[in-house]
Amino acid sequence: MGYVKLQEPHLRAFCQDAFEGFGFDREEARIITDVLLLADLYGIESHGVQRLVRYHQGIMKKSIRVDAKPEIVFETPVSAVIDGHSGMGQVIGYFANQLAIEKAKAAGMAFVTVRNSNHYGIAGYYSKMACDAGLIGISMTNSESIAVHTNARQAVLGSNPIAFAMPADPYPFWFDAATTVVPRGKLEVYKKADKPLQEGWAIDEEGHVTDSADRALQCIINKNGGGILPLGGNREEMGSHKGYGFSMICEILCAIASGGATSNHHVRKPGEGAGTCHSFVVIDPKIFGNPQEMKDSLSVFMQELRDAKRADEQVQIYTHGEKEAIRYQEKLKNGIDVNENTVKEMQDLCHDLSMDLASYFDEGELLK
Amino acid sequence: MGYVKLQEPHLRAFCQDAFEGFGFDREEARIITDVLLLADLYGIESHGVQRLVRYHQGIMKKSIRVDAKPEIVFETPVSAVIDGHSGMGQVIGYFANQLAIEKAKAAGMAFVTVRNSNHYGIAGYYSKMACDAGLIGISMTNSESIAVHTNARQAVLGSNPIAFAMPADPYPFWFDAATTVVPRGKLEVYKKADKPLQEGWAIDEEGHVTDSADRALQCIINKNGGGILPLGGNREEMGSHKGYGFSMICEILCAIASGGATSNHHVRKPGEGAGTCHSFVVIDPKIFGNPQEMKDSLSVFMQELRDAKRADEQVQIYTHGEKEAIRYQEKLKNGIDVNENTVKEMQDLCHDLSMDLASYFDEGELLK
Numbered sequence: 102m103g104y105v106k107l108q109e110p111h112l113r114a115f116c117q118d119a120f121e122g123f124g125f126d127r128e129e130a131r132i133i134t135d136v137l138l139l140a141d142l143y144g145i146e147s148h149g150v151q152r153l154v155r156y157h158q159g160i161m162k163k164s165i166r167v168d169a170k171p172e173i174v175f176e177t178p179v180s181a182v183i184d185g186h187s188g189m190g191q192v193i194g195y196f197a198n199q200l201a202i203e204k205a206k207a208a209g210m211a212f213v214t215v216r217n218s219n220h221y222g223i224a225g226y227y228s229k230m231a232c233d234a235g236l237i238g239i240s241m242t243n244s245e246s247i248a249v250h251t252n253a254r255q256a257v258l259g260s261n262p263i264a265f266a267m268p269a270d271p272y273p274f275w276f277d278a279a280t281t282v283v284p285r286g287k288l289e290v291y292k293k294a295d296k297p298l299q300e301g302w303a304i305d306e307e308g309h310v311t312d313s314a315d316r317a318l319q320c321i322i323n324k325n326g327g328g329i330l331p332l333g334g335n336r337e338e339m340g341s342h343k344g345y346g347f348s349m350i351c352e353i354l355c356a357i358a359s360g361g362a363t364s365n366h367h368v369r370k371p372g373e374g375a376g377t378c379h380s381f382v383v384i385d386p387k388i389f390g391n392p393q394e395m396k397d398s399l400s401v402f403m404q405e406l407r408d409a410k411r412a413d414e415q416v417q418i419y420t421h422g423e424k425e426a427i428r429y430q431e432k433l434k435n436g437i438d439v440n441e442n443t444v445k446e447m448q449d450l451c452h453d454l455s456m457d458l459a460s461y462f463d464e465g466e467l468l469k
Numbered sequence: 470m471g472y473v474k475l476q477e478p479h480l481r482a483f484c485q486d487a488f489e490g491f492g493f494d495r496e497e498a499r500i501i502t503d504v505l506l507l508a509d510l511y512g513i514e515s516h517g518v519q520r521l522v523r524y525h526q527g528i529m530k531k532s533i534r535v536d537a538k539p540e541i542v543f544e545t546p547v548s549a550v551i552d553g554h555s556g557m558g559q560v561i562g563y564f565a566n567q568l569a570i571e572k573a574k575a576a577g578m579a580f581v582t583v584r585n586s587n588h589y590g591i592a593g594y595y596s597k598m599a600c601d602a603g604l605i606g607i608s609m610t611n612s613e614s615i616a617v618h619t620n621a622r623q624a625v626l627g628s629n630p631i632a633f634a635m636p637a638d639p640y641p642f643w644f645d646a647a648t649t650v651v652p653r654g655k656l657e658v659y660k661k662a663d664k665p666l667q668e669g670w671a672i673d674e675e676g677h678v679t680d681s682a683d684r685a686l687q688c689i690i691n692k693n694g695g696g697i698l699p700l701g702g703n704r705e706e707m708g709s710h711k712g713y714g715f716s717m718i719c720e721i722l723c724a725i726a727s728g729g730a731t732s733n734h735h736v737r738k739p740g741e742g743a744g745t746c747h748s749f750v751v752i753d754p755k756i757f758g759n760p761q762e763m764k765d766s767l768s769v770f771m772q773e774l775r776d777a778k779r780a781d782e783q784v785q786i787y788t789h790g791e792k793e794a795i796r797y798q799e800k801l802k803n804g805i806d807v808n809e810n811t812v813k814e815m816q817d818l819c820h821d822l823s824m825d826l827a828s829y830f831d832e833g834e835l836l837k
Binding site: 174175177178179180182208209210212214237249250251252253254255257265267274276278280282283299301304308326332333334335338339340342343344345346347349350352353356357358359360363365384386387388389390391394395398399402405406409410411412413416417418419420421 | 582617633701715728733767778780
């Protein structure tokens with residue numbers, strides 16, 4: 102499976118028009134495109150433009166409602182609960198996070214929760230938004246059930262990522278991780294490569310550890326038992342209950358705090374939204390006194406971590422967000438790696454939307 | 470090594486007098502005792518009365534200052550930064566958490582950070598305090614460096630527990646976990662039992678995985694490399710960077726947000742406080758609309774998790790805080806298991822404080 106390198110401005114223009122073609126307005130299309138492209142620029146291919154086809158399908162099946170507008174159903178100076186009315190997750194997430202940022206600037210901190218949404222892209226997009234505004238940003242989302250909690254053999258919890266960002270030099274602290282040991286996308290990569298899974302990644306319908314990516318993925322789809330394990334695997338002695346606990350915090354702060362659906366009650370029916378829930382916490386560092394001092398001390402601490410003695414002199418020590426910041430610059434300059442299958446899907450999409458794919462790219466850019 | 474069963478009211482009366490004997494006032498001694506006994510009642514022996522001797526040593530070495538009073542050095546309606554002035558961690562923690570609870574009741578949510586404190590007991594004591602008041606409670610602390618981050622062979626991060634509690638029936642959701650794969654106490658247990666460590670728990674000075682509890686503990690003491698691994702072990706493919714990330718969130722919200730010391734700058738010198746930093750976040754569920762509905766929906770969800778298909782029909786599925794709630798009732802009724810070594814330390818303490826240990830307990834209660 103080959104990759105082509107597409108220039109960021111070309112891909113951005115294409116996505117903008119594609120989402121406008123789906124019926125979103127200019128600003129909505131800009132937001133959705135920006136979320137997808139940040140994932141690609143950060144090297145998180147699973148959440149980038151390769152998801153275009155899945156969003157298209159969701160819109161066709163009316164699981165994602167293009168004309169839905171997020172509605173504030175409850176509000177205080179430090180909080181809001183938003184009903185997404187089954188709209189596009191990125192549009193709802195951006196609206197909710199922007200509201201959290203405004204409230205945090207006024208009140209010092211704010212907590213906005215969302216129910217009845219759909220997949221909103223990388224959680225770290227929203228924490229980065231707050232971080233870019235000089236604030237501490239936290240975002241979480243639940244998802245369909247894929248994770249099997251300690252001692253169970255049935256997936257009840259979602260992938261449930263937790264993202265956290267805070268300004269620092271030369272790179273912000275930018276953490277974004279599923280509370281499962283690996284994301285679903287990793288199993289898909291292993292399946293394509295026909296590689297056995299690591300022990301502690303997944304269990305089958307019977308509750309036994311499986312090294313078959315295909316079987317684990319079938320388990321997730323069939324919902325008859327089996328799935329991915331929490332961070333810490335399936336044994337308490339390796340901290341399984343801790344990954345399970347972080348996943349629970351995510352469910353509580355997303356679904357319980359929004360009056361929405363926990364991951365095990367998400368919907369996969371045409372005509373109905375998934376029921377995904379998100380949360381957005383924004384903290385203005387001013388509430389602790391001196392934001393510049395905080396930024397400086399975090400920068401010093403992260404440098405100490407990078408300068409620590411290495412396990413192996415050949416191996417570099419990273420801080421969270423460093424790899425992403427490096428990839429961002431590199432891909433802005435040299436282009437985004439896009440799978441040839443994704444290019445094919447973009448071509449099909451152009452056919453449906455009466456767009457001309459080639460017109461967005463230089464001659465030869467779409468060829469390997 | 471044997472255990473005796475001591476009745477909770479007897480042990481409580483003894484601890485109260487012992488801490489008053491150290492120089493704390495009645496209310497301070499009540500708080501410290503309550504934090505220690507909750508750990509014992511929850512079955513977390515490492516953080517219970519067995520720590521008496523360590524606190525005593527800290528006071529003797531003037532690392533813990535008995536007469537210090539926590540001082541609010543910065544404050545907003547939703548926040549405060551507290552300088553602990555090297556006082557007793559439990560006294561400072563209680564003060565800070567109580568302030569967070571009061572501010573959250575007034576403003577909807579609040580965030581209080583603490584610098585220059587000492588060991589404050591179980592993080593979950595403070596989240597439980599908020600939970601008992603019908604609120605969502607979060608608490609974190611850093612500690613001396615014991616954890617080796619991904620690709621390093623030097624402990625920079627602390628054990629860095631994160632605790633989260635929210636009301637539910639029949640048990641609250643009560644999560645309290647170090648962000649390391651295992652706590653230091655587990656290594657001590659393995660050392661005493663001469664058992665090999667699991668792979669993925671610890672590495673040695675050279676950065677290699679070690680199965681020797683003794684060697685790993687020496688590494689932590691000597692500070693020349695080696696230590697306990699983050700949740701997820703030392704390989705990114707098992708999520709090492711995720712445990713490392715959660716530990717970083719703890720450092721940021723405790724040390725960076727209080728202007729205090731990150732774990733690698735903690736002090737272990739006579740006459741100086743450790744420099745431990747804590748944070749306390751309290752959220753009033755009213756800011757999301759209906760607290761009773763939230764409690765009910767969390768209770769339903771936790772029951773669904775307990776009722777999920779089991780990996781093995783013989784194994785029970787637990788929710789977080791369930792085991793602790795069961796142990797609490799059992800130990801209140803039947804007594805707290807206290808190690809004979811701890812009883813010996815209590816006897817020595819009585820000698821120093823001119824107390825009569827036997828006078829607190831029934832005849833034979835102190836004998837196995």
